[in-house]
Amino acid sequence: MTLFGYRLPMMSSLIVWVILWEIIGRLELLLLFPPFSEVILALGDVLTSSSFAEAMRITAISYVAGLAIALVVGIALGFLMGLVPTADKMLNMWVNTFLSAPLSALVPVFMILFGLGTPTVIVTVFMFAVWIIALDTRAGVQNISPSLIEMSRSFGASRFERFKITLFAALPEILAGVRLGMIRGVKGVVIGQLLVSIIGVGALFSLYQQNFLMAHFWALVLLLFTLALTFAEIVARFEKRIEYYAGARS
Amino acid sequence: MTVALAADNTAERSVPKPTNPIIEVRNVSKVYGGAVHALDKINLSFETGHLTSLLGPSGCGKTTLLKIVAGLLQPTDGEILVKGKKVTGPGPERAFVFQDFALMPWASVLQNAAFGLKMQGVGKAERLEKARHYIGEVGLAGFEEKYPHELSGGMRQRVGLARALAVDADVLLMDEPFSAVDEQTRRKFQEDLIRLREVENKTFLFVTHSIEEAVYVSDRIVMLSPRPGRISEIIDPDIPDGISPDELRRNGTYLDTVEEIWRSIRKYVE
Ligand SMILES: Nc1ncnc2c1ncn2[C@@H]1O[C@H](COP(=O)(O)OP(=O)(O)O)[C@@H](O)[C@H]1O
Ligand SMILES: [Mg+2]
Numbered sequence: 001m002t003l004f005g006y007r008l009p010m011m012s013s014l015i016v017w018v019i020l021w022e023i024i025g026r027l028e029l030l031l032l033f034p035p036f037s038e039v040i041l042a043l044g045d046v047l048t049s050s051s052f053a054e055a056m057r058i059t060a061i062s063y064v065a066g067l068a069i070a071l072v073v074g075i076a077l078g079f080l081m082g083l084v085p086t087a088d089k090m091l092n093m094w095v096n097t098f099l100s101a102p103l104s105a106l107v108p109v110f111m112i113l114f115g116l117g118t119p120t121v122i123v124t125v126f127m128f129a130v131w132i133i134a135l136d137t138r139a140g141v142q143n144i145s146p147s148l149i150e151m152s153r154s155f156g157a158s159r160f161e162r163f164k165i166t167l168f169a170a171l172p173e174i175l176a177g178v179r180l181g182m183i184r185g186v187k188g189v190v191i192g193q194l195l196v197s198i199i200g201v202g203a204l205f206s207l208y209q210q211n212f213l214m215a216h217f218w219a220l221v222l223l224l225f226t227l228a229l230t231f232a233e234i235v236a237r238f239e240k241r242i243e244y245y246a247g248a249r250s
Numbered sequence: 251m252t253v254a255l256a257a258d259n260t261a262e263r264s265v266p267k268p269t270n271p272i273i274e275v276r277n278v279s280k281v282y283g284g285a286v287h288a289l290d291k292i293n294l295s296f297e298t299g300h301l302t303s304l305l306g307p308s309g310c311g312k313t314t315l316l317k318i319v320a321g322l323l324q325p326t327d328g329e330i331l332v333k334g335k336k337v338t339g340p341g342p343e344r345a346f347v348f349q350d351f352a353l354m355p356w357a358s359v360l361q362n363a364a365f366g367l368k369m370q371g372v373g374k375a376e377r378l379e380k381a382r383h384y385i386g387e388v389g390l391a392g393f394e395e396k397y398p399h400e401l402s403g404g405m406r407q408r409v410g411l412a413r414a415l416a417v418d419a420d421v422l423l424m425d426e427p428f429s430a431v432d433e434q435t436r437r438k439f440q441e442d443l444i445r446l447r448e449v450e451n452k453t454f455l456f457v458t459h460s461i462e463e464a465v466y467v468s469d470r471i472v473m474l475s476p477r478p479g480r481i482s483e484i485i486d487p488d489i490p491d492g493i494s495p496d497e498l499r500r501n502g503t504y505l506d507t508v509e510e511i512w513r514s515i516r517k518y519v520e
Contacts, residue, residue, distance in 0.1 A: 150322050151352035154340045155366040155417065168356050 034215040039222065042215035046223065051204055055193075058200035062118055063189040066125025070181055074130040075174060078137020082170070088138070099131040103188070107195040117199060121192035128188030129181035136177025140170030179239050186228050265470070265484050271295035272421060272453050273319060278328035280314050280479075287478035288314040291328070294472060294481065298420075301447055301454040303464040303471045305511070307518050311479025312457040313349075313425055319455065320346050320423050332421070342370060345419035349426045351406045353398040359385060360394040362409050366417035377416075384412040387449075389442065404435035415446075421453045428463070440467055441495050461515070465489070465507045466498065473511065475518055483514060 018036050025035030046052050077095070081088040107124055114120045144166060152165050167174075193202035201224065208217040273296040280289040288311040296302050304312045317323040319330055321340040330337040332344065340346075345366065353362050360378060363385050367377035385394055388408040398406055407427055414422055428436045444467055447454065458464050464471045465487050475482040487507045489498065498504055 145350070145352070147348050147350050147352040148354070150317075151346070151348060152369075154320055154322055154344075154346040155369045155413075156340060156342060157369050161369060165354065168354065171356070 031212070032214060034218070038215040039218045042213070042219040043222065046204075046216055046219045051207070052220075055200045055204050058118060058121070059189055059193065062121035062192065062200070063125055063185060066122040066188065067129055067182065067185045069122070070126045070129035070133055070185065071178065073126075074133025074177065074181065075137050077130070077134040078174070078177070079141055079166075081134065081138040082141025083166075092138075095131050095134050098127070099135060103127050104191050104195070107192060110192075111196060116196055120196050121189060121200065124192030124195075125185045125188040128191075129185040132184060133174075133177040133181040136180070137170065137174045140173025140177075141166060143173065144169040176239070179235050182235050183232055186231060190224065190228075265486050268295045268297035268300075270298045272298040272333060273455070274331040275315070275319070276329050276331065278315070278318060278325045278330065280311070280318060280323070281326045289318075289325075290478035290480050292479070292481060296421075296453060296455060297469070298453055299451060300469040301443075301456060301467060303456045303458055303468040304474060305458055305461065305464045305471050305515075306474035306479075306482075307476060307515065308459055310474040310476035310518075312459075312474060314479065315474075316346075316423050316425050316455060316457050319421075320344055322346070342417060343419050344421045344423055345414035345417050347407070347410050347414045347422065347424040347427045349429060351398070351403075351410045351430070353406055353409055355398050357397075358394065359390060359396050359398070359401070359409050362398065363412040363416055366413055370417065380416050381412065384416045385409075387415065387446070388412045402431075402435070404431040404439065407431055407439070415450065419452070421455065423455050425457045426459065427456075429459070436463075437495070443467055461508050461511045465504055465511070471511070473515065485511065 021033065022036040024030070025033050025038070077091070081091055081095070103124070106127065107120070110120045110123045110127075114123055148165060148169055149162065152162050157165070190201065193200040194205060196202050197206050201220065204220055205217065208214070208220065275292050275294040278289055278292045279287070281287050292315060304315060306312055314323065318325050319332075319337070321330075321337050321344070332341065354365070357365070360381055364377040364381035367380060372380070382394060385391060388411050390405060390408050390412065393401065393405065398409065401409070407430070411427070414424075428439050431439065440463060443454075456464075456467065466489075468487060471485045471487065472481055473483040473485065474480065485507065488503055489501065489507075490503070493501060
């Protein structure tokens with residue numbers, strides 16, 4: 001970005017917004033917006049509180065568990081759809097529907113089924129992540145060059161070896177699906193906790209809201225954004241490696 | 251040059267029948283999806299230790315026939331015998347070289363070349379040593395640790411060839427192995443193939459749509475005609491032994507044979 005011919009550093013637009021926020025906060029126009037400086041002060045409070053540590057623990061556990069189940073189920077489902085045309089015909093429509101459906105609307109149903117606790121959050125993460133993993137795996141399996149499979153057959157590969165070749169050949173697509181699933185899973189873990197609202201970050205948000213701790217509230221929002229963006233950045237690094245691999249395939 | 255019309259089975263053939271056939275194709279037909287007659291009652295045998303080309307315009311069933319011999323496709327009718335035994339699927343006495351190389355992109359040249367041996371359960375040290383030997387044999391020494399995407403098309407096909415040679419099959423089935431490589435590489439390849447034939451005691455079945463290539467490398471050329479795929483002619487090119495590649499391309503018999511084949515093929519092309 002340039003201003004009056006001067007090159008401005010990357011973060012400078014952010015500084016403008018922060019100053020604006022500070023001014024609006026100082027004017028005390030809205031109860032909702034405490035000055036930014038107060039939010040920064042609250043940040044330390046939030047970070048050191050035991051309820052934040054507990055919330056992060058629950059978030060991490062639900063995320064990892066939900067994603068792990070989504071990986072296993074999604075990849076298995078993708079293989080099934082990619083290899084068995086009948087299964088594909090029966091499942092494809094549903095998987096696509098779930099992929100684009102507003103899944104947040106289903107969280108109340110999960111709450112009835114799985115109770116107001118971690119299981120519901122795990123299921124939410126799972127539902128957010130699994131469909132894209134399944135679809136990308138399916139695409140990968142269907143795009144495998146037929147001659148690679150013929151090659152393995154002609155050299156007498158066992159069923160297990162042929163499966164291994166299919167897996168390796170579809171790996172770039174599978175990993176691309178996993179990457180998207182990981183990012184969707186982050187949405188799932190936050191939305192799930194917000195809706196359940198008595199555990200994890202959801203409980204923290206309600207606590208701050210009910211006690212009008214708006215500085216704490218915004219501090220938590222900032223923290224979550226930073227964590228999610230950092231995570232997305234790590235995943236993007238991992239994607240670059242996959243792209244290299246996929247490009248090297250042909 | 252000797253020519254025989256294979257369709258005329260009662261007539262005295264002027265090409266000699268194989269005395270020691272390693273592969274016999276008996277009455278093989280292949281119909282795809284109930285409608286496409288890719289092969290129609292093919293009868294053919296291949297002499298042990300010879301290089302036989304299947305030649306014909308595209309769509310005449312060359313790949314289909316080769317894959318049936320490989321055991322990768324089931325014929326609709328008829329049977330294949332390899333060393334007197336009926337083919338029911340792929341077997342270790344046959345190795346396939348693929349038109350599009352079919353290398354595993356995640357594996358190194360060495361691992362690719364050792365793939366067939368690994369599938370046969372050969373121990374790691376032994377299979378890597380053998381693979382190394384054949385990588386050298388096809389002229390890729392020094393490239394063992396490279397990956398397929400780091401190689402040119404011609405080099406990739408050499409890996410495919412090393413993989414097929416390494417399993418020490420009696421028969422090498424090659425489906426247009428040089429069609430995806432550029433012209434210069436292709437010539438070099440053809441010369442290498444002829445040299446390889448002399449060191450490796452193997453039978454080659456070689457699919458090509460290039461007349462020059464077939465005449466250059468083959469002991470016998472089986473010409474197929476399309477729709478339905480039938481044998482139209484069998485030709486044994488009488489190229490003098492020990493002729494250099496450069497002499498050969500100016501040799502009268504070579505040129506006459508190419509011309510002869512072109513005349514009989516052109517009616518299918520037009
Ligand atoms: N899997 C398939 N399904 C349907 N038709 C096929 C299939 N494979 C080949 N064919 C048809 O069979 C005929 C012979 O094909 P092919 O053996 O590939 O010929 P060639 O290798 O001589 O070009 C062609 O008409 C082709 O379209
Ligand atoms: Mg073909």
